Amino acid sequence: xxxxxxxxxxxxxxxxxxxxxxxxxxxxxxxxxxxxxxxxxxxxxxxxxxxxxxxxxxxxxxxxxxxxxxxxxxxxxxxxxxxxxxxxxxxxxxxxxxxxxxxxxxxxxxxxxxxxxxxxxxxxxxxxxxxxxxxxxxxxxxxxxxxxxxxxxxxxxxxxxxxxxxxxxxxxxxxxxxxxxxxxxxxxxxxxxxxxxxxxxxxxxxxxxxxxxxxxxxxxxxxxxxxxxxxxxxxxxxxxxxxxxxxxxxxxxxxxxxxxxxxxxxxxxxxxxxxxxxxxxxxxxxxxxxxxxxxxxxxxxxxxxxxxxxxxxxxxxx
Amino acid sequence: xxxxxxxxxxxxxxxxxxxxxxxxxxxxxxxxxxxxxxxxxxxxxxxxxxxxxxxxxxxxxxxxxxxxxxxxxxxxxxxxxxxxxxxxxxxxxxxxxxxxxxxxxxxxxxxxxxxxxxxxxxxxxxxxxxxxxxxxxxxxxxxxxxxxxxxxxxxxxxxxxxxxxxxxxxxxxxxxxxxxxxxxxxxxxxxxxxxxxxxxxxxxxxxxxxxxxxxxxxxxxxxxxxxxxxxxxxxxxxxxxxxxxxxxxxxxxxxxxxxxxxxxxxxxxxxxx
Numbered sequence: 001x002x003x004x005x006x007x008x009x010x011x012x013x014x015x016x017x018x019x020x021x022x023x024x025x026x027x028x029x030x031x032x033x034x035x036x037x038x039x040x041x042x043x044x045x046x047x048x049x050x051x052x053x054x055x056x057x058x059x060x061x062x063x064x065x066x067x068x069x070x071x072x073x074x075x076x077x078x079x080x081x082x083x084x085x086x087x088x089x090x091x092x093x094x095x096x097x098x099x100x101x102x103x104x105x106x107x108x109x110x111x112x113x114x115x116x117x118x119x120x121x122x123x124x125x126x127x128x129x130x131x132x133x134x135x136x137x138x139x140x141x142x143x144x145x146x147x148x149x150x151x152x153x154x155x156x157x158x159x160x161x162x163x164x165x166x167x168x169x170x171x172x173x174x175x176x177x178x179x180x181x182x183x184x185x186x187x188x189x190x191x192x193x194x195x196x197x198x199x200x201x202x203x204x205x206x207x208x209x210x211x212x213x214x215x216x217x218x219x220x221x222x223x224x225x226x227x228x229x230x231x232x233x234x235x236x237x238x239x240x241x242x243x244x245x246x247x248x249x250x251x252x253x254x255x256x257x258x259x260x261x262x263x264x265x266x267x268x269x270x271x272x273x274x275x276x277x278x279x280x281x282x283x284x285x286x287x288x289x290x291x292x293x294x295x296x297x298x299x300x301x302x303x304x305x306x307x308x309x310x311x312x313x314x315x316x317x318x
Numbered sequence: 319x320x321x322x323x324x325x326x327x328x329x330x331x332x333x334x335x336x337x338x339x340x341x342x343x344x345x346x347x348x349x350x351x352x353x354x355x356x357x358x359x360x361x362x363x364x365x366x367x368x369x370x371x372x373x374x375x376x377x378x379x380x381x382x383x384x385x386x387x388x389x390x391x392x393x394x395x396x397x398x399x400x401x402x403x404x405x406x407x408x409x410x411x412x413x414x415x416x417x418x419x420x421x422x423x424x425x426x427x428x429x430x431x432x433x434x435x436x437x438x439x440x441x442x443x444x445x446x447x448x449x450x451x452x453x454x455x456x457x458x459x460x461x462x463x464x465x466x467x468x469x470x471x472x473x474x475x476x477x478x479x480x481x482x483x484x485x486x487x488x489x490x491x492x493x494x495x496x497x498x499x500x501x502x503x504x505x506x507x508x509x510x511x512x513x514x515x516x517x518x519x520x521x522x523x524x525x526x527x528x529x530x531x532x533x534x535x536x537x538x539x540x541x542x543x544x545x546x547x548x549x550x551x552x553x554x555x556x557x558x559x560x561x562x563x564x565x566x567x568x569x570x571x572x573x574x575x576x577x578x579x580x581x582x583x584x585x586x587x588x589x590x591x
Contacts (some may be wrong), residue, residue, distance in 0.1 A: 055420060
């Protein structure tokens, strides 16, 4: 990997972290490119440990981490490029929302004018301009979450790390936050998000890292990860005018594991172990029988399904 | 102003906003204000009853006792435990230290900024309290006390007490800042230090010198006579000259602060999870 390339990546090389005898993460090797990356896994799987390692709040027991070419043990440089919104719903006592953001920006060494300008911009981004002079302690949970997000990103970091950033947000604020993450990702920033809400993770992620019991189970674009799960038949939803006729033809060709007619009568949800072969067969059947096919789409290449296949348990509410 | 100074200044401002005269420190204010209230009451009572029950010299001795036994051994000591131990340990307990650790600030500068903030608070409270108590204790003598301060030994005594109180804040502050970084429960090292400091008069000469109180006591302007039977147990040691005691205490504090800075650099933020 060239030095220029490594300076745009976050890399973990055989990183382990133990808390005494308790495993945090074990032998993690990862490369995280710019864009939105989601960390997905059940409680205790090592998501927060990975985030704390990236930001230098804790050190690895072994292995090496580089964030845009910098060591997390060099906070003087790292923290100018990284913003971390940790999971703790705790705040320095006695500060207003404005003072909370402004005060920590001043620690960066910026002038009063620049800190003031950045603080106001950050507050505006999260919709808290009007509440800026109220003590953070008097904010609602959603407001506290938003002010933490503003505090973590007010210095305009290249890497934004967010631990459960959607917790406590109402649907409107959640949609706004997601749009913000997508916007940051599109601008070429690293946005690393952990979330329990898988369908939202699915919407925003360029890639996912699935964790279980301290190990990385899978990483990459979700469709690629799904493609690698060979032992689970692929689910495909075909919307067409005669689903039962299509099912009969497919079973004749011995290509299906299972097929279900959709409840509205205009779709067929099927499972196959050979997706590529199925698509070729479907083309042939459509041409031969004259079926009108409205859409064909994979039904389980989302985070939720991949999570269930690789880690088990219920999706969407890990 | 260079970056480091700006950063220390910003930590100082944040700490002062967060902690200075906050409700949580009520017991520290109580420790600082207690003697002021007592001397104020003493003044009011003496005025209402009329002076003449005791001499100015006796009041001077009473203040010396108050300073030795209350300020140095109790008020400033526990005040510094409360102020300086909480600078790091308090933030660990409240899970807010990571906000500092996520800024591009050398940990040594964080220690320096927090120490300066703690010291400013401690000096304001305890040096202020010492000066006020001293000015109030003989106030009922009226012009005589003013004359004692302005033309007698009063001003020099006041200067000495203020210096000793300030040095106590500096020394104990450095000790308890370090214990707040190194120990989960800073009350345990505080108790050990307190026992050691209070045993000081009865320790052999060599051990006597390994303490803060020994140097501070020698700087106090008025010596307290130790009553029998304790006087026979006290071991005398040669007093340390001013020019060694003051720089020595400052150097000891600096060493402790440097060690605290290095320790803070290796501190992890896991909040015990």
